[in-house]
Amino acid sequence: MQTTLPRLDITVDNLSVVYSNAKLALYSAHCTVESGTITGLVGPNGGGKSTLFNAIMGFLQPSQGRIHIGGMPVQKAQKQQWMAYVPQSDAVDWNFPVSVFDVVMMGRYGYMNLMRIPGPRDRRLVMESLERVGMSEFRHHQIGELSGGQKKRAFLARALAQEGKVILLDEPFTGVDVKTEKRIVDLLMQLRDEGHTILVSTHDLASISTFCDRTILLNRTILASGTTQETFTQDNLEMTFGGLPVYSLNQMFQKVEVES
Numbered sequence: 001m002q003t004t005l006p007r008l009d010i011t012v013d014n015l016s017v018v019y020s021n022a023k024l025a026l027y028s029a030h031c032t033v034e035s036g037t038i039t040g041l042v043g044p045n046g047g048g049k050s051t052l053f054n055a056i057m058g059f060l061q062p063s064q065g066r067i068h069i070g071g072m073p074v075q076k077a078q079k080q081q082w083m084a085y086v087p088q089s090d091a092v093d094w095n096f097p098v099s100v101f102d103v104v105m106m107g108r109y110g111y112m113n114l115m116r117i118p119g120p121r122d123r124r125l126v127m128e129s130l131e132r133v134g135m136s137e138f139r140h141h142q143i144g145e146l147s148g149g150q151k152k153r154a155f156l157a158r159a160l161a162q163e164g165k166v167i168l169l170d171e172p173f174t175g176v177d178v179k180t181e182k183r184i185v186d187l188l189m190q191l192r193d194e195g196h197t198i199l200v201s202t203h204d205l206a207s208i209s210t211f212c213d214r215t216i217l218l219n220r221t222i223l224a225s226g227t228t229q230e231t232f233t234q235d236n237l238e239m240t241f242g243g244l245p246v247y248s249l250n251q252m253f254q255k256v257e258v259e260s
């Protein structure tokens, strides 16, 4: 494996998050997301995946515990522009009148002064990032005009333009077709091989073992984490999803066997 980037593990230590309405979304969560891996984050609706992402990005203040990126607290890591985030689609206002090029350029804002005037390097990185996700021809389109898969690729391009070394993707495969999913997975594998730290939440359980080196199972706390082979087991999934009927887990395992 190529190691062109510094090791930037994410370490989550005894993390709890209580929202202002007193909702305990996460409690005593411990895990490590290793540099140079793709780690899948799996859990039921409302299990706390987006909450964990928001805590790692420094968008919310934990009620308890610590998160470090490459040994640094989140706020310091943010200042280094290490973390890039591809949000869930419903977390974005798609009516905002902005072009695909402008969205990707937002990834460069952290490197610009208050006037936000892009330089040649900013423009070059934006064009290269669009090229890498196959979205160059859509650069003048309004973001709201794109299909679900194209929107995901535009936000992935923003993460690339940001030169984020730690990339968090919240449900990148929701609403995308099989071809686009494969394209995104191939890109994530390239980024992993370059040494990026990649954490991806997904409800597409059938694909986890095809591209995630490691898996974290989350249901309001971390129930299991480790290599996908060790962790992504039927027993652990039953523990995580609780009420999920056993027949649907069986169907999922059959699907994994067929596809692998």
Ligand SMILES: Nc1ncnc2c1ncn2[C@@H]1O[C@H](COP(=O)(O)OP(=O)(O)OP(=O)(O)O)[C@@H](O)[C@H]1O
Pocket (backbone or CB within 6 Å): 019, 020, 021, 023, 024, 025, 043, 044, 045, 046, 047, 048, 049, 050, 051, 052
């Ligand atoms: N801003 C908020 N204020 C109050 N409660 C919240 C807030 N955001 C999330 N929650 C609650 O915290 C819990 C965890 O939500 P979260 O969005 O992190 O789960 P998730 O695993 O990402 O779910 P999904 O798979 O449906 O996206 C849920 O019960 C949710 O209702």
